[in-house]
Amino acid sequence: MSEFDAITEASLVAKGGRKWSTFPGSIGAFIAEMDFGVAPAVRQALREIDERDLFGYAPYDLTADLKSATANFYADRFGWRIPVDHIQPASDVIAAFLGVLTHLTPADTPIVLPTPAYMPFFDVAKTTGRELIEVPMLRTETGWTLDLDAIAAALVPGATLVLCNPHNPIGKVYTEAELLGLAEVVEAAGARVFSDEIHAPVVYDPARHIPYATLTEATAAHTATATAASKAFNLPGLKCAQLILTDAEDRAVWKEKGQFVSGAASNPGIIATTAAYTHGGDWLAEVTAYLKGNRDHLTDLVTELLPNATYIPPEGTYLAWLDLRGYGLEGHLAQRFNERAKVAITEGRLCGEVGAGHIRFNFALPRPLLTEAIERIARTL
Numbered sequence: 001m002s003e004f005d006a007i008t009e010a011s012l013v014a015k016g017g018r019k020w021s022t023f024p025g026s027i028g029a030f031i032a033e034m035d036f037g038v039a040p041a042v043r044q045a046l047r048e049i050d051e052r053d054l055f056g057y058a059p060y061d062l063t064a065d066l067k068s069a070t071a072n073f074y075a076d077r078f079g080w081r082i083p084v085d086h087i088q089p090a091s092d093v094i095a096a097f098l099g100v101l102t103h104l105t106p107a108d109t110p111i112v113l114p115t116p117a118y119m120p121f122f123d124v125a126k127t128t129g130r131e132l133i134e135v136p137m138l139r140t141e142t143g144w145t146l147d148l149d150a151i152a153a154a155l156v157p158g159a160t161l162v163l164c165n166p167h168n169p170i171g172k173v174y175t176e177a178e179l180l181g182l183a184e185v186v187e188a189a190g191a192r193v194f195s196d197e198i199h200a201p202v203v204y205d206p207a208r209h210i211p212y213a214t215l216t217e218a219t220a221a222h223t224a225t226a227t228a229a230s231k232a233f234n235l236p237g238l239k240c241a242q243l244i245l246t247d248a249e250d251r252a253v254w255k256e257k258g259q260f261v262s263g264a265a266s267n268p269g270i271i272a273t274t275a276a277y278t279h280g281g282d283w284l285a286e287v288t289a290y291l292k293g294n295r296d297h298l299t300d301l302v303t304e305l306l307p308n309a310t311y312i313p314p315e316g317t318y319l320a321w322l323d324l325r326g327y328g329l330e331g332h333l334a335q336r337f338n339e340r341a342k343v344a345i346t347e348g349r350l351c352g353e354v355g356a357g358h359i360r361f362n363f364a365l366p367r368p369l370l371t372e373a374i375e376r377i378a379r380t381l
Helices: 008-017 040-051 061-080 093-104 121-129 148-152 176-190 217-221 248-257 267-279 281-305 334-338 367-380
Strands: 085-091 111-115 132-136 158-165 194-197 223-228 241-243 319-323 357-363
Touching: 040 267, 061 085, 061 241, 061 267, 085 093, 085 132, 093 121, 093 158, 093 194, 093 223, 093 241, 093 248, 111 121, 111 148, 121 132, 148 176, 158 176, 176 217, 176 223, 217 223, 241 248, 281 319, 281 367, 334 357, 334 367
Parallel strands: 111 132, 111 158, 158 194, 194 223
Antiparallel strands: 085 241, 223 241, 319 357
């Protein structure tokens, strides 16, 4: 039995976080954070804020340590040796995306988004006034693929394709062949890629994360990559992401125009991320093993208790995409399950037009609460 199994709903509610306070009385399975605390190294490192009186602007040595820790983590974990001057801090991945769109892409070009997709990408399009072109992914009984023909038709010179890898909300981890196929389409169109790789450290064997920018010289030139420790190490409230610019021209523009994005990472976030990347490996391994157990347990629960649901177990992330159209439900599913089952999940339609009849379920719960959540949903059906 894992120590995570012993975490109670009452203790999670008492913490007062958004995941457990937004919908009182409901099991929190919507917003993408875990219920397992943080690595001991992170908790210890945050004491440095008070000890060093680091309540002012981030000193340069703090940012330098973050860049080195990021480079070392990615070299060790993915074989990607990133020069530290290619790495820039940001407050979060979406802020980095806004900066990339504003400073590195033509203002009149569209965003091309494979769907279902992470909800804030739609908000970015509204905020920037960009045209958003949804390209539904192709789904078989065993997996998902990108619709390369539809992507090719949507792309124009200067357009930005959003690649989410591992893919939120479906949990797909793209293979090298799939990424190379996508790269050909992007390069032929004269487009570029914003690669959101925030979930990269949470991948389950035998899947393997491949950073898109590492594939070829062409992908390095047309890609801006964003990542953070916030999902894998449970630090979203500390506001620190990393933007990796692998094109020299992009770096030159960013040096001139990107300071407001790069200067927005917080001192606690910088310190916590540095500690997580440097000393959090054992904790991450323990949590990933527990999440894999949760994923497999969820698969069994869905098979047994939700026989009319369609579900492809994710290869990465701690998010499950459940197709409940087999139950003939209508209306707002998130509201239905929150009111009737007391389980707070994400409405599938927020992830694109293809999300109608689906829900996104966060299984980074203590396993007894995971079981209870699915049992509650099953009873309402």
